[in-house]
Amino acid sequence: MNVRSPLCAPVVVGLLLAGCAEPLSGEAPPDAAPVTVPEQPQPAPVPISLRVPVPEGLRDSGSVLLVSRLHASRPAQEFVTALPSGSQEFEVDATPGEVLAVSLLDSAGALSESAMVQAGVSSVWPAKQAQPRILRVPQDYQRIQAAVDAARAGDTVLVKSGTYFETVRLKSGIQLLGSGARWTILDGGGAPVNLIDFSGASDVVVAGFTFQNVGTGNLCDAMDVMDCGGNWYSAAVYADGHTDQGEAPTSALLMHNVFRNNSIGAMLYFHARAVVRNNLFVGNTHGFVANHFQDVALVANNVFWENTREAIVSQAAWLDILNNVVARSEIGIWHAHIQTGRIRCNLFFENGVNGADIHLVPPRFEIGTDGNVELDPLFVSPEAGNFHPAGGSPLIDTGCFEGLEQNGTREDRGAYGGPLGSWQ
The missing domain is CATH 2.60.40.10 (Immunoglobulins)
Structure with a gap:
């Protein structure tokens, strides 16, 4: 059985393989004859x-x-x-x-x-307006939030290079694009804030920013990152999949960003789906966190470098973790509960431990299997923020997705590999 509620937690080791504790049905008396129920053939899934x-x-x-x-x-x-x-x-x-x-x-x-x-819930491509617009900040709107408020599904909010001190709540169907992560910065100023919040918004794109200096101060910030629900923490990019009626159709593509010196780089909470690829997570306390998640997401072709506590936290998440570099964290990937995605073709380097679990269960992955290796990534100059692979790097042509680079070669691991690997 799958974890059903973000508030439940396993209370004894014997319950771990069943996810969170749920009420048990009444047991049959000892002398009750077993009842045999004939198996019914299952119809093949309809494409x-x-x-x-x-x-x-x-x-x-x-x-x-x-x-x-x-x-x-x-x-x-x-x-x-x-x-x-x-x-x-x-x-x-x-x-x-x-x-x-x-x-x-x-x-x-x-x-x-x-x-x-x-598929099966909604199989319709989201409707966009016929003539999408580009809303520019600060040329058309002084603040990013003002441009987002004026945008409609299909529009792009394009932010000029510079440093901005504001928080932004996104809505469905828009692209929020900076003018390159090296030059377009959202700064939290050390406050416990969510710089970007896409809760309840679907099909959004966030690309081309540096998110930095999100601090602590909320009730749970000083606690373990799995102890509380996600809405009790502060993260540079955050989303909550709850609504009053249940889960919301929340989803995003996060790419070509730098998460630097934050308490939490990115946090997805309870069904807030995302594809997180081709980003740099550098010097955060916690890099990426899926909190009480209970859904699928993809973390691919990122670099996690010197995130002090954990690079990746997967709590009750079917989190596919592919082609990343995970280096110099106390814990590389930290798991809780039975849900596990595929962990393949990642390169680990100088972590306290590469993988850990909050419970006593078999390892979720092992070095030397499924393409996971422990090697020096041989970056050009990580001290200067250059995480491109140098000549002879074990990142080159060693990724293991089904697809190829656009030039027909095998994908690289790390933030500059794969079909979306061309960025500065």
Whole structure:
């Protein structure tokens, strides 16, 4: 059985393999005869088709479709497909329960659109306005939040280089883009704030920022990062999947960002799905946290460097952790509860321990299996913030996704590998 409530916790070791404790049904008396129930054949899953419209500006430009398939019972798969010239839409098949993270790239590899759809719940590409706009900060709007408030689904909020001291609450279907992570900074000033909050928002993109200096001060900030619900902590980027009616359709693509010197870099709480790829997490207390999560997410092609406590925390999460560099943390990947995604092709280096679990259970992964290795990543200059692989680095051409780089070679590990690996 799966963990059902973010507030429950296993109370004895014997319950660990069943997730959180739940009320037990009455037991049959000792002399009751066993009842044999004949097994019923299970129908084969019916494929579901998602039709992805190709924007007019990409139809003749050699656009690329990137599809990541996430499922609780099987490894993440990724496919990179060059769309034929003139394509107006592309059909992606899925099975019920599968979550599709779909991105459209132009011929240069730049992101055009992105969405996350769960097959069988919603198999319709999110509607966007016919003429999407670019809302510029500070040229059109003095504050980022003002531009977000004015944006509609399909619009892009483009933030000019500079340092900004504000918090932003996102809404569905917009792209929030900085002018490059090296030059566009959101600074928490040491306060216990969420710089970006996409709770209740779906199909958002956050790219091209440095998020820094989120401090502590909330009730649970001084406690273990799994002790409280996610809404009791402060994170540079945060999302809560709750609503008054249950879980919200919350989802995001977080890419090409730097998370630096924060209490928590990014936190996903209770069904707030995300694809977190091609980012740098440097010098945070906790890098990435899935808190009381109970859903699928993808953490791929990131660099976690010198995050003092944990690089990655996976609490009740089907978290696929692929092609990352996890280095110089007290704990590389920390798990709790039965849910486990696939942990493959990650490079570990100089951690206190590479993997740990809050309970006494078998290891979730082992060095030397599934492409996980322990080696010096051989970056160009991590002291100067350059996490590109140097010549001879074991990151080059050693990733293990289904897809390939756009030039046809095998994916690199680390923040500059994979189809979205071209960024500064």
